[in-house]
Amino acid sequence: MIILNKHQLITEQFPNGETKVKDFDQWIKADNLLEFTYQEDGDLIRLFFVKKRLEEAGASCKLWIRYMPYSRMDRKIEGDLFTLKYVAAFINSLQFDKVYVVEPHSETTLTLLENSVAIYPALDWLPKLMEKLEFSDNDRIVFPDKGAAARYLNSGYEDACVFEKQRNPQTGRIEAMKLKTGNIVKGAKCIIVDDLCSAGGTFLWAGKILKEMGANEIYLLVTHCEPRIFKGTLLEEDSPIDLVFTTDSMMNTMHPKLNYINLTTESYV
Incomplete structure (x- = not known):
């Protein structure tokens, strides 16, 4: 789920599984706050689409992450991939002005995420x-x-x-x-x-x-x-x-x- 300036954005899927993001131009401001709730990996591509649309509109944006996806994958154990670093790199590529993380699992999340602040x-x-x-x-x-x-x-x-x-x-x-x-x-x-x-x-x-x-x-x-x-x-x-x-x-x-x-x-x- 993604909320832009207190308005929940509507996303749908085409029959072939592609994501459709309903128009949200009326809620875009000069300075924006996105609230991101992760439920499944498709939410990351939805976040990508929304942030790119904001960039196209010339709007700045901060990100509030209610739960940091893959935050428990903060170290390599018994063959598990260190997937947190890849998700963090993806979020960094979207270039948010600031990223607020609610209760990160460890300091590793903050180290990997640029311009990040922990909320406890x-x-x-x-x-x-x-x-x-x-x-x-x-x-x-x-x-x-x-x-x-x-x-x-x-x-x-x-x-x-x-x-x-x-x-x-x-x-x-x-x-x-x-x-x-x-x-x-x-x-x-x-x-x-x-x-x-x-x-x-x-x-x-x-x-x-x-x-x-x-x-x-x-x-x-x-x-x-x-x-x-x-x-x-x-x-x-x-x-x-x-x-x-x-x-x-x-x-x-x-x-x-x-x-x-x-x-x-x-x-x-």
Whole structure:
């Protein structure tokens, strides 16, 4: 999905699969903002068509990426191609004046994308969520791995807990997980903070351990949530995770355990 200056652009397909972009000249300004939501690879060619049309009109443009496609392909492991660098090179070729990336998976995205700025809305939501849940000094912010800790640990939260996990190098499955930093007070409320949830294996591991250590309520705050969450057990009744707070950057399917937070550009651009 592509939104130009708050107007969603309409795209269709011809019978042979070619993309048709409906005319949007009436919404073009001298300085424009494109909001880009990736759902499948065809969205990248749609982005190409829209940006080229803006160039033809002599208009400048900034890009807001709700979720950076291929951001998890930020290193070469077990034969996987480093595809993030190719997608970043494609976006760079479109020459946006500035690129805002919501919760990039790692610093690699920012290194590869020219004129890029990272947006970390979870850091804005976290204090409000803590207030809503009536956090006390006995409650804890939890980072499920070193990647999350690197993104958020220096954000001013004392007594934060950090997990360390071990994955099978061939399958990528988690084989072990332990609390590396911090402690859990019996009866504590915990908010696990990360950028993305897929099936939720990492958070199930962390939640189970937190429960065993005495935590009473466990919440998950992630900016991006894939539909694959419904394939796992994270949302089931006996899951250690009580509620998930997320945005509609990747889906908007309703569920009693899902709470969607509205993410707008006004506060950041």
